Amino acid sequence: MTFTQNFTVVGDSLALSAIVALIPILYFFWALAIKRMKGHIAGLSTLLVALAVAVFAFKMPAGMAVMSASQGAVYGILPIGWIIITSVFLYKLTVKTGQFDIIRNSVLSITEDRRLQALLIAFSFGAFLEGAAGFGAPVAISAALLVGLGFNPLYAAGICLIANTAPVAFGAIGIPIIAVEGPTGIPAMEISKMVGRQLPFLSAFIPFYLIIIMAGFKRAIEVLPAILVSGLSFAITQYLSSNFIGPELPDILSALVSLFVLAVFLKFWKPKTIFRFASETAASAQPIKEKQHTGAQVFKAWSPFLILTMIISVWGIPTIKLALSGHYEGSNIILKAVNSLGHMLTFVPEVPLLNNKIINFSGEVVPALYKLEVLGAAGTAILIATIITKYVVGMDWKNWIITFGETLNELKYPVLTIGSVVGFAYVTNSSGMSTTLGMTLAKTGSVMFPFFSPFLGWLGVFITGSDTSANLLFGNLQKITAESIGMNPILAVAANSSGGVTGKMISPQSIAVACAAVGLAGKESELFRFTIKHSLLLVFLVGIITFLQNTVLSWMVP
Template sequence: MTFTQNFTAVGDSLLWSAVVALIPILYFFWALAIKRMKGYIAGLTTLLIAILVAVFFYKMPAGMAVMSASQGAVYGILPIGWIIITSVFLYKITVKTGQFDIIRNSVLSITEDRRIQALLVAFSFGAFLEGAAGFGAPVAISAALLVGLGFNPLYAAGLCLIANTAPVAFGAIGIPIIAVEGPTGIPAMEISKMVGRQLPFLSAFVPFMLVWIMAGFKRTMEVLPAILVSGLTFAVTQYLSSNFLGPELPDILSALVSLFALAIFSKFWKPKTIFRFSAEAELAATTATAKKQDKAPEHYTGGQVFKAWSPFLVLTGIISLWGIPTIKLALAGHYEGTNAILKAVNSLGHALTYMPEVPGLHNKVINTAGAPVAAVYKLEILAAAGTAILIACVITKFITSISWGDWVKVLGDTLKELAFPILTIASVVGFAYVTNSSGMSTTLGMSLAKTGALFPFFSPLLGWLGVFITGSDTSANLLFGNLQKITALSVGMDPVLAVAANSSGGVTGKMISPQSIAVACAAVGLAGKESDLFRFTIKYSFFLVLLVCIMTYLQHTVFSFMIP
């Protein structure tokens, strides 16, 4: 039995098909934003509704719909869930061994101001991790660091999700842009240039937005010099690297330049007042009392600080290594070169890579071009970023001298704590796979493409919708990239601008993607509070995607000279 996708399945009408396709999405919004369900309940019920819509309205065989959900669930566990488990595990090791106290002290030695700490950790360090790894690692690690520094968990998660807007399009060594070259035929360098003429405007604005959310307008203006250093150095580097080097390095270079520029600047410039959250008032009073009693704060040597940061330095190095394209191929067992070391890695990667077909689904779904769609459980164990982080955890065991017994106990505690968050992630990724294989997501994309002369304005919304559904800018580009190109040519819009707008609009949907929400909550210990985080981020997602819509329309009509 096969199933042929029909994007006008409901009454042969694209409009009614789109209305029906919106049902699971609207339900998910309602479940989190209004009903405030726990994340795993919202995820599982949304998945169930998506399966019912696929079966009863889109006429997808029930068995195929269920197996499609299983394919998504497996992907939700590996690689996404695997990254969360190992990221939180690494953080907990540093806490267990007391190293995080030294990390906290070293950050405070740069600045005690929460506003600047957020720029350093959530914006710059998070962007670096996005460029090196992607797939949830940036939010998981940077949010955990902020909580360790004393940030409220909800604020830590929300700020890191919003900060992750700037780097997503160039994440994981430029994969979202490199991947879309295939289905569109547009050179990745051209798309990189165009995205690099859109996102820097957001990158310059996001640091201001982060601090304003934290502290209000007046206290934001107090640290405006630091905000400008953080945002402008990131934006300028992002523009230059994306336009003259390509899509692989903008995140890593921009993040490093921004991080070091702000750290050095903070050594010479201090805000007039130190901002802390209101809940910290009691702690500040206690600290003041301790100072009156002549209790000097603890000081650490350079060696102690280096040792404390070593787990994250090791993590950065290994993740960066995992992201190098040639090594990535070897880790997945696809290397065909002659290097002896990479050939050995390739053999191990091949042995640890499993691609079993999804029963009853593989090559059973027929797309509108009449071609069967492959469906496999993609289990690249060695190549997964989570495995790189696990290796960092093993090395950290020796750096921190934690016993194997305590190491295993911390891992067990981490697995227990993350059981429901991983269930949430598996269910929402399953939902994404069902909407894609049934044709629901394409129906929604085709509906937006019918906006005619206004398409340049609505074009980024396709990317926003794609990332909300799939949780990935790469997936959104693969899903809607060619549709963007075809529609742009039909309405007189430059296809390079349309494809770039898909990626730029997509980054603003990352902060409300069910996967991202679940990842962030898992990282900061807010399992079951996904609705609170969703309500925190959704208004900023709408605001930022509106900015990208306006920007894209103006680049199409007024500032067309910006198109490469």
């Protein structure tokens, strides 16, 4: 038995079908923003609503819908949940061994100003992790670091989610852009160039916007020189690398340049006043006068994150990535050995009742597989970093295992949340609800579609939690619609990716990841309310940029 997606299933009308397809999304918004449900309850109940709409409105067989949810749940646990568990575990190891106190002092030695700490860690360091690993690692690690420095957990999570906007399109070694070449046939380099002529505007703006959110416009102006150094160095490097090198390295290069240039700049420039949060006590507002640490002590304290960076960077190299998942076909002896192990630890069973049973809007049969790449998962790279860290910081196996158990216990509800919301995303996609919404937006016409084109990407990332998935979901639809209305398809596909980055901060799985990292499990509704307005403003700005590039700035399209 097969299931053919029907996009006018309600009253033979695309508009009515889209309204019904919105029900699970609107319910999720209501559950978090208005009802303020705990994340795992909101996630599970949204999944049930999505299943009901898929079965009763979109006529998807119940067995298929349930198996689609199971496919999403498995993906939510590995790789996404696995990244969160290992990231938080690594952070807890540094805290338990006292190394984080040294990390904190080393950052304070650069600057005690909360605004500048946010630029260094949330913006630059977070972007580096996005470029190297993607998924939840950037927000999980950088938010935990900020909380350790003394940031309010909600603020730390929110700031890191917003800062993560700048690098998402080129995240995880350029995968979102490389992936969309397949369904669209547009060379990845051309899409990279176009995204590199959109996102730098946002990247230059984000640091300024972050500080306004944190401290207000007046206090943002006080550190404007540092903001300009951080944002412009990132944006210029992002443009140059995306246009002249390719989609793989813009995040890593931009982040490293931004981090280095800002750190050097702060050696010569200091703000007139040190900004701290109003909630910080008078005692904490005094200049920090803790004992000075040697260079070797600081290096040792930071080494877990340096090790993490090196291993994740290696995991992201394309040939090694192939070997880790058992798909390497070269002749290198070491990689062949890794490939054998990767093959043993990669499981890709078919999803019962679902594999090759769905026919999508292009008339193509959709494969459905449980993809369990144990060795190739970024979470496994982080786990290896925790093992090496155990020896570096001198922790015994007993305490290492106890800490791992504590981490698992703390994250049981967040992982349940992630599994349920990714399950919801898969049901929405496999039933045809996502494409119905996309096709409706595509009907906005030749004048307005260029403005609404990024909103498709925004919607896709909100639903799936991934710019890669959003590009695969709507990339070809963007291309077809653009060609039909006389818009350059390269611009439309790039707008899908650029608009998608603004949806990352409100994606249910991103919210769950951020809350898990800072110990706010159950407070997902508060974080969602914090980020939603910023997400809408930023996607509106991308819409304006795309509209202008389709009209008066058409010379910017490659």
